[in-house]
Amino acid sequence: MTQLAESEMSALRERVQGSVISPESAEYEAARAVWNAAHDRRPALIVQCESAADVAAAIGSAVAGGLEIAVRGGAHSMSGASTGDDTLVIDLRKMNSVHVDPENRRARVGGGALLGDVDRAAQEHGLATPFGLVSHTGVGGLTLGGGMGWLTRLHGLSIDNLLSAEVVLANGQIVRASAEENPELFWGLRGGGGNFGVVTEFEFRLHPVGPMVHFALLFWSLDQGVAAMRAIREVMVDLPHSVNAVPALGITMPPAPFVPPEHQGKQGYALLVAGFGDAAEHEGVLERMRAALPPTFEFVTPMPYTGLQSLVDAGNAAGFWDYEKGASFAELSDEAIAVLAEHLPRRTSPLSVMLLYRLDQAYSEVPEDATAFGGGRSPRFGAFMLGICPDPALLSGERDWLRAMYQALTPFMIDEGAYVNSLAQTGEESRVRAAYGDKYDRLVEIKNTYDPQNIFHRNANIPARNQ
8 A cells, every 4th residue: 555654644744733544543444434335445544634724734745745635525426536545535524614694695614514514504594505415415526516406496506606615726725716816716616526626615605495395205106107207297397486396216115104104115206396485386386296197195294494405315325335327308208208117117226216306497597608517507307317225236236227227318318518426437538528518628727727737636537738
C-alpha cells in the first residue's frame, strides 16, 4: 500500500485540527466504509477535516506524496468515487454545520452535511430547498451534479438554488464562488461535479415548504403493469404546479403497517404523490388516477416534510451492494412501457426498483446555458434504475438485468446530455463529453484554470487540455 513518508505524515498531523487515520488506526475500518458495499476499498490515509484549512493541508500532502485524492461527503457515490485503494480520502463529515437565516431565507451548509441535516434545520422555520429523496445522501455530491427531488417542479434543481460556495482549489487556495465572485468557477460548480475543487461550504436559497404535506401511495399489481404505467403517464404530464408524483416501478411492497397484509412482499407498480399546496389539487390528482385505473390499494395521509424526505431511506440504507443506470425520456411511449413491463419483473433483489421523476415547470424555466448541468432542461421523464442488493450474491445478476433493460430502452431515450450523478462509472471521457455536450469545452477551460494537473479526477472527470 502506498503511504506518505513519515516526515510528511507527521507534518500533516501537525497542520490539521481533524483526525488523520491510517490503516494502523483503531478507527480505520469504520472510517473507510462507504454507502455502497460493492466498493470495499483500502485508502492509504483518511483525513477527517474540520475546516477549509484542513482540506488545503490534506490536498498539499497528497500532492507532495503522490497520492490520489478522493473526496467524501455523504459517501453515497454509486461509482465509489469517494474512496479508493491507496488514496488519500478527504473526509468532510465533521464539517456538517447548518446555519439558517429565516428572515432572508438562506442557509449556509458545511460541505460534509447530509440532506437530512439541512431539511431538519430549515424546517424549524417552515423552509426547504430542493434536494434528493434519500436523507442520508451528502449535500456536496448531490448538489455539484445537479440535485433533484420532490421540490424540483416547484423550485428547480439544487444548483438553481445555490447562491455561493467556499472552495478549496488544487493549489490550496481558499476562494468563494458566486455570480459576482469567480463567476466562471461558480458556473462550473453548478453541474460540473467535483472537478474544480473541494466545496467546504454551500449557501442555498430557501423556500416556504411544509411543515406538513399531503401524501398518497397508490399501488397496482404486477399483472396490471402496462395499464398502470399508461395511466400514470397521462396524469404525470399534466400535474398541477403544487403537486409532484414519483412512480416506483417494479417495487416490492414492504411489511409496513400501511400495506395490507395480503400485499406485503408483492411486486408491482406504485405512484407516490406529494402535494405542497391546496389539498384539493392533491386530491384531484388522486381522483384522476382512480378514474383511469382503480388501484389495488391506496394509502393517503398528511405527512411531515422531513418524513417525506426520508420515506425511502430504509430501502437505500448503507451496506447494500448497489448498481445504477440513468436515462431521460421525452415521453413514456407505449413501446417503452412494453419494454418495462417485460423487464421489470425479471429483477431478483426485492429492493431493486425504477424511479421516474417528472422534470418540467421550474426545472425547465432555467435557461440551458445558465449552469453547467448536462441533463438538459426540456420537459422530460428522468429515470433512475436501481439495483439494490442486501446480499452480494445478487449483485452480478442484478447488474446484468439492469444492463439488459437499459439496452432495450435505448431507442426511446433522449440521446443528448445526461445527468452525471447517474453515471455508474467515472473516468470514461467519451461518456462525460457526451453528458455535457456543447458545455464540455467551456468546462475544460475552467479545469485548465483551476485544476490544470487534474488533481481532482475521481468524479465524472473533465481532464485539463494538457492531460
